[in-house]
Every structure is written in structure tokens, then in C-alpha cells.
Amino acid sequence: MKYLTLLGSTGSIGKNVLEIVRMYPDRFGVKALCAATSVDLLAAQILEFSPEIACVIDEVHRDRLKALLPPTCSTELLWGVSGYNQAASHGDVSMVVSAFVGAAGLVPTLSAIEAGKSIALANKETLVTAGDLVMPLAAEKGVPILPVDSEHSAIFQCLNGENPREVNKLILTASGGPFRSTPREAMGEISLAQALNHPTWSMGKKITIDSATLMNKGLEVIEAHHLFAVEAHRIEVVVHPQSIVHSMVAYVDGVVMAQLGQPDMKGAIAYALNYPQRLDIGMEPPDFAALAALTFETPDFSRFRCLKLAFDAAGAGGTMPTALNAANEVAVASFLEERIGFLDIPRIIESTMDAHSVVSRPVLDDVQEADAWARRKATELICP
Numbered sequence: 001m002k003y004l005t006l007l008g009s010t011g012s013i014g015k016n017v018l019e020i021v022r023m024y025p026d027r028f029g030v031k032a033l034c035a036a037t038s039v040d041l042l043a044a045q046i047l048e049f050s051p052e053i054a055c056v057i058d059e060v061h062r063d064r065l066k067a068l069l070p071p072t073c074s075t076e077l078l079w080g081v082s083g084y085n086q087a088a089s090h091g092d093v094s095m096v097v098s099a100f101v102g103a104a105g106l107v108p109t110l111s112a113i114e115a116g117k118s119i120a121l122a123n124k125e126t127l128v129t130a131g132d133l134v135m136p137l138a139a140e141k142g143v144p145i146l147p148v149d150s151e152h153s154a155i156f157q158c159l160n161g162e163n164p165r166e167v168n169k170l171i172l173t174a175s176g177g178p179f180r181s182t183p184r185e186a187m188g189e190i191s192l193a194q195a196l197n198h199p200t201w202s203m204g205k206k207i208t209i210d211s212a213t214l215m216n217k218g219l220e221v222i223e224a225h226h227l228f229a230v231e232a233h234r235i236e237v238v239v240h241p242q243s244i245v246h247s248m249v250a251y252v253d254g255v256v257m258a259q260l261g262q263p264d265m266k267g268a269i270a271y272a273l274n275y276p277q278r279l280d281i282g283m284e285p286p287d288f289a290a291l292a293a294l295t296f297e298t299p300d301f302s303r304f305r306c307l308k309l310a311f312d313a314a315g316a317g318g319t320m321p322t323a324l325n326a327a328n329e330v331a332v333a334s335f336l337e338e339r340i341g342f343l344d345i346p347r348i349i350e351s352t353m354d355a356h357s358v359v360s361r362p363v364l365d366d367v368q369e370a371d372a373w374a375r376r377k378a379t380e381l382i383c384p
Contacts, residue, residue, distance in 0.1 A: 002273070003031045005053075005087050005117070007108055008099030009045055010038035012204050013122040013148065016266050017097055018045065020273060023281060028273065032087035036104070037061050043068035046075050053090065055083035084108040089115035095273070098123040099148070101206050102329050103322075103371055106130055110364075113143050120272040122148035124223040125329075129322040130367045131226030145227065146272040151220050152227055153268035154246035154259035159228065162251070170230055171248040171256070173240040174217040174299065175200050175263075180239060184303050190342035192335065200243040200263045209332045210306075213345055214299060218310020219328075222321050225314055232314035237307065239297040244286050262286060305346035309353065318360040319370035320353060326374035327352035334382050344382075352377045 004021070008014045014035075021028045032053040035042045039061055046054050046069060055078040056062050062079040069075070078086060088096050088108040096112035097120045098105050105123035112119060113134070121127070127134055138145050147153045151172050159167070178197050179187060195212040196205060203211070210216035217237050225232045243263040250256045261267050262283055270279040301308040306328070313324040331348040334340045340348070352374050359366045 001029055002027060002095055003029045003090075003093050004273075005032040005034070005090055005093045005096045005112070006030060006099065007034045007084065007088065007097060007105060008101065008123070009033040010035040010041045011099055011101060012207075013099035013265065013269065014097070016269050017099070017273070018049070020266060020270050020279070020281060021049070024279065031090050031093050034084055034087050034100075034108075036100075039065040039068060046073065051075055052092075053078060053083075053087045055079060055087050081107055085111040088112040088117070093117055095120055097148070097273075098126060101125075101204060103129050103325060106134075106367075110134065110137065113137050113141055116141055116143060119143060119145045120148050120269070121145050121152075122269075124149060124219050125325050127223045127226040128219050128325045129371060130362075130364070131222070131321075132317075132362065133364060133367065135226050135229075144275075146275050147223075147227060148265075148268055148272050149220060149223070150261075150263075150265060150268045151247040152224060153271055155224060155228060155249055157259045157271070158247070158249040158257040162249075162257075164229070166252050167228075167230065167234075168250045168252050169234045169236055170224055170228060171236045171238060171250060172217060172220055172224060173243070173245050173247050173296075174214060174237055175211065175243045176239040176241050176297070176299075177212040177214065179212060179303075180241060180297075182303075187303065188341060188343050192338055195335070195342060199241070205336055206329075206332055209335060209345075210328070213306040213342075214304040215306035215310060215328055215332075215345075215349075217299075218307045218313075219325065221310055222314045232311060237299050239299050240294065241297075242291060242294055244291065244294055260286060306349065309346060309349055313353065316358055318358040319362050319366060320356060320358050322362075322367050322370040323353055323356040323374040324349060326371045327378040330375050330378035330382070340382060348378050348381045351381050 030049040030051045033051045034055040036057040088111040095118040098109045099122040109126045248258040313320045327349040331345040
């Protein structure tokens with residue numbers, strides 16, 4: 001039996017994790033469920049899975065959650081960073097699924113690593129903001145970090161058993177999102193509803209907008225750089241609208257290994273949860289005859305400026321990726337509130353990056369300070 005703490009149980013990743021737990025109750029148990037503000041769904045999850053701990057963002061939401069549960073419920077209700085850290089370091093837990101959205105996942109993930117827990121990582125921002133801290137700490141503690149993003153899971157599988165010194169480059173695939181063919185002059189008129197209409201993947205709102213701007217792929221470039229110790233200039237992005245090839249690894253002899261499957265996150269989640277063995281989750285392989293063709297394109301940096309900004313941040317290193325991520329989180333939140341336009345997202349990020357003074361070898365305080373500064377700066381750019 002493998003006991004889990006789930007950071008982000010009410011999001012799309014968290015709900016898929018719990019679906020796999022339902023499929024295999026003899027293999028997986030849940031000790032802690034953590035969310036931010038979605039107390040209605042969290043209450044239902046608590047009643048179904050009976051975790052020892054549940055945690056929300058603040059005391060107000062803790063009280064709301066408590067009111068939804070029967071007096072006989074024995075789950076301990078916690079709140080805030082200290083609660084998340086307690087859940088992440090629970091003594092009986094062997095794996096922490098880090099699935100919070102945004103930089104909020106960093107501190108509890110560090111707590112889990114300090115406590116020696118295996119990490120199933122869906123929160124790419126943890127490595128984007130602090131990869132130079134997270135990966136050395138994981139190595140020091142002997143903690144495996146198993147990728148849950150479909151692209152990084154694909155690369156992880158393609159590297160399995162291979163010599164990392166023989167890698168030429170990593171190739172991340174991107175669906176291209178809903179605006180792959182939209183002319184540059186029309187992108188200023190993109191509505192929120194259009195941006196949330198992803199053609200192949202079902203995800204949360206923030207990640208869906210990141211996919212529409214291709215920032216999600218840019219964050220994945222930075223994450224892959226840290227996860228696999230490959231320089232950013234040896235990571236390539238190709239647009240693959242069918243979303244069947246999840247990513248590839250090119251080796252020094254010209255051979256390319258690709259991992260293929262349905263565009264469904266449960267495959268990557270199940271692989272991380274039960275690594276190194278695979279689970280039968282009832283997913284059929286792609287019907288290649290029906291697909292007829294798999295196509296690939298070079299991304300247009302002039303139309304998808306966020307992807308270029310992410311490569312720039314990776315090249316600058318230090319706290320620049322932290323600033324990029326924080327500014328993006330603020331800009332996307334404002335777009336979701338329909339306070340700014342679609343093309344304002346890269347404008348705000350670029351202006352924030354231009355104003356940022358990079359700390360080249362940051363410690364945690366530097367990362368948190370850069371994150372807070374970039375959020376203030378991006379907010380000023382939105383509301384001068």
C-alpha cells in the first residue's frame with residue numbers, strides 16, 4: 001500500500017489522481033488532501049477517502065469546510081502554509097503529489113523533499129521558480145522526482161535505461177492551442193471564451209490560458225532543463241496538433257525515441273504513481289489508421305511571444321524564471337477576470353522581466369523576494 005498526500009486535490013490533476021486511487025484501492029491510500037478554496041469538492045473528497053488531514057488556504061475556508069462535514073468526521077482540518085507543510089511531511093506518507101497551480105506549490109514541495117518523500121511532480125512552477133534549489137536538495141535527500149506532466153513523463157520514459165551523456169536534444173511537443181493558425185493581426189481580439197476552448201486537452205483555466213499563449217510550453221522548457229540536466233539551448237519545441245506524440249529524445253547517433261499515447265493525463269499520472277511498473281487504467285492506444293497523419297510545425301515566436309520570453313528567462317537563469325512565472329500568474333489572473341486583453345499577457349511579462357535585477361545564485365529568500373517583487377511590478381503595469 002502506497003500512502004499519498006495530494007497537494008491540489010480539487011484541480012484537474014488531483015481529480016485524475018483520485019480516479020486512479022478508486023481503480024486501485026488495494027495499492028493506494030490517501031492520508032492528506034489539500035486544496036485552496038474549493039471547499040465543496042474537498043468536503044466530498046474527505047467523505048469518500050477519509051484522509052487523516054485536510055488543508056485549505058486560510059482559516060475562513062477552514063471554517064467553511066468544517067461546516068460542510070458531519071460532527072463525526074475525524075479528519076484534522078488545517079490551513080495555510082504550516083498546514084500544507086504538515087500534510088506534505090506526514091509520517092505515514094511515501095509519495096507527495098505536487099499538483100498545486102502556480103508558485104504556491106514550492107514551499108510544501110520543499111517540505112516533502114526535506115522529509116524524504118517521493119515526489120510526483122505536476123506543479124511545473126516549483127522547478128521554474130526554484131529548480132536550482134529543488135533538484136540539489138532532492139539529490140541530497142535521495143528523493144526521486146517523478147514527472148506528471150505528459151511531456152516530461154514522455155521524456156523520462158524515453159531516457160529510461162539510456163546513457164544521459166548520449167542525449168543530443170530534448171524535443172517537447174505542443175498542441176499549438178486554439179490559436180495555432182490565428183493571424184497575428186487578429187490575436188488582439190481574442191476573447192476569454194475562445195482562449196479557454198482548448199482543442200485537445202481538458203485542464204484547469206490557468207493552464208488552459210498558458211497553453212493558448214504557449215507559455216505552458218515555455219515553462220515546460222525550464223522544467224525540463226532542471227529535471228533532466230539539459231541546457232535550454234538543447235531543448236526544442238515543435239507544434240504537434242494531434243497531441244499523440246507526447247515528447248521525444250534525440251540521441252547523438254541520430255536516433256529519436258518518442259513516447260505516444262492518447263491525450264489524457266491519467267497515463268502520465270499512473271506511471272508516476274506506480275513507477276517503475278505500469279498500471280492498467282483502461283486506456284486504449286491510439287488508432288493510427290484512423291489518425292492517418294501526425295504533423296509537426298515550428299512554433300511562431302512572433303505570434304507566441306510568451307514562448308520566446310521563457311527561452312530568454314532560461315538563458316538568463318538565476319531569478320529571471322521566477323520573475324517570468326510570477327508576472328505570468330498575475331497577467332493570466334487579470335485576463336481571466338477580463339481586465340486585460342490576450343496580447344497584454346506577454347507585454348506585462350516582458351516589461352516585468354526588463355525591470356528585474358537578476359540574482360544569479362539565489363537562495364530561497366531570494367526566490368521568494370523575486371516572486372513578490374515581480375507580482376507587485378506586474379500589478380503596477382496592469383493598474384498604474
